[in-house]
Amino acid sequence: MTTEVKVPTLGESVTEATIGEWLKQPGEAVAVDEPIASLETDKVAIEVPSPVAGVMGQQVVAVGDTVNVGAVIATIEAGDGKTAAPAAAKAEAKAEAAAPAPATSGGDSVDTVTTMSPAVRRLVLEHGLDPTKIKGTGKDGRLTKEDVLAAANAAPDASPAPAPAAVAPAPAAAPGRQEERVKMTRLRQTIAKRLKAAQDTAAMLTTFNDVDMSAVIEARARYKDLFEKKHGVRLGFMGFFSKAACLALKDIPAVNGRIDGDEIVYNNYMDISVAVSGPSGLVVPVIRNAETLSFAEIEKTIGDFGKRAKDGTLTMDDMTGGTFTISNGGVFGSLMSTPIINPPQSAVLGLHRIEDRAVVVNGEVVVRPMMYLALSYDHRLVDGREAVTFLKTIKEAIEDPTRLLIDL
Incomplete structure (x- = not known):
């Protein structure tokens, strides 16, 4: 009996995807709901599970092919997978001919x-x-x-x-002049289109400020052990900046809004998109109702996003929506940048690396751990005064975290 495996529903407005990787080869045993392929969509990678148990049959499409929702991509044959079909065995042998032999232990082969x-x-x-x-x-x-x-x-x-001996050696290339062409993933293509669209549509402007991180660093050092013991998660900088952003968004609602045609949409909730680096590029999962969450809940959510971004298990729901974005380029060593707005949002906050710098405090030159902040915003909706005030509110909350507790 043959069962067809079809492209599942990928999410609202998503109608096609690209075959990113085959996780099962013809002739291999497959359990029910076991992933057999990975699909790349505009936002995330999605694994396609087998609807039945059996043996992997034909791969109807190849890696890199574009497939529509509902299209057949493979077949599952009845059986237990102990003996692969002759054609599958030949294909597998050819694919593994040049690969190192897998190690075995205790009689169990490692099918890496x-x-x-x-x-x-x-x-x-x-x-x-x-x-x-x-x-x-x-x-x-x-x-x-x-x-x-x-x-x-x-x-x-x-x-x-x-x-392999049968392959003729390629002509020697000039040192340092090799090139490699790799097809852009669907996610990377979408990132490119959205970022360019943001530049073409929004009247984008960036304002800067710097912030003394002494108070936050001291608070983390004082409470990090107790915080982790009680909540099971580390106290990071993103919790402080997320809460500070919520405080500023409440005061300057235009930064939390968006333009829709000839209307302005103001949101009475704060869904904070956090830029997370994944294997295929930058993704922005959303912290829902961040204004209602505690530090621990925010840190747990961000930690979960980071892990699932690395594993490629973020879902469409994780990525949908968002009213404001925080991007932390400082984890990669960035000193200063002009982040690009994540449409249809109207602003993005860029964080950067912390470094000791000489600053003047009360007439004296002292060394403090400083960070540059950058707010890119759509000038069609957000005025310069509002943008500067928003960033100033962030700065004041970080330099005096007590403001976060008393809503000041």
């Missing part, structure tokens, strides 16, 4: 090679690595490109795998 994506498999072969000796950080322990590159850097003396 067949669960690698094409890009990861190519890196393994290029660096001559044994994939069974690399710890995978992807979903279900799968290897990622970062895992392979880290293993390669840790073993610089490893000799590359020899090229």
Whole structure:
């Protein structure tokens, strides 16, 4: 009996996706609801589960192909997967011919090679690595490109795998002039379109300020152990800035609004989008009703977003909406930037690295841990005075966190 596997519903207004990776190969046993493929949509990666238990049959489409909702992408055959079909076995043998043999322990084979994506498999072969000796950080322990590159850097003396004898050597390229062409992922294409659209549509302007982080650093040092013991999560900077943003958004509602045609939409709730780095690019999951959450709830939500972004398990619902964005480029070492608005929002707050600088306090030159803040905003909706006042409110709340407790 053959069962067709179709592209599931991907979310509101999302009608197509790209095959990002096959997680099961023809002839492999598949359990019910076990992921067999990964789809890349405009916002997130989605795994396609098998509707039945059986054996992976035909892969109807290839990695990189665009598929519509409801399209058949594979088949599942009846069976237990103990014996792969002849054609599947030949294809698998060909794919693994140049790969290192998997290690075995206690009679159980480690089937690492067949669960690698094409890009990861190519890196393994290029660096001559044994994939069974690399710890995978992807979903279900799968290897990622970062895992392979880290293993390669840790073993610089490893000799590359020899090229198959049947393949003629490629002509030597001039040193330093190689190039590689890689098709943009659907997520990266969407990021490019949205950011360019933001520049073309909004009258975007950026205002700057700096903030003394001494008080927040002192509060973290004083309470971090008690906070983690009670709430099971670390007290980070994002909790302070999220609460400070909510305080400022309450005072300057235009920053929390958006333009819709010839109307201005003011939101009486604060859904804070937080920029998180994932394997395929920057994503912005949303902290719902941040104004009602405690520090611990905000930190737990952000921590969960970061983990799921790395695993590729963020959902469409996680990404939908958002009234204001906070982007922390400081974690990558950025000193200053002009962040781009996340449409249809009207503003984005950029955080940057903390560094000791000489500043004048009460007529004396002292050294303080300082951070530059940047607010990019749509000047069609937010006036300069409002933008400056908003950023000043953030600065005052961070330099005196007591304001966050007394709503001042």
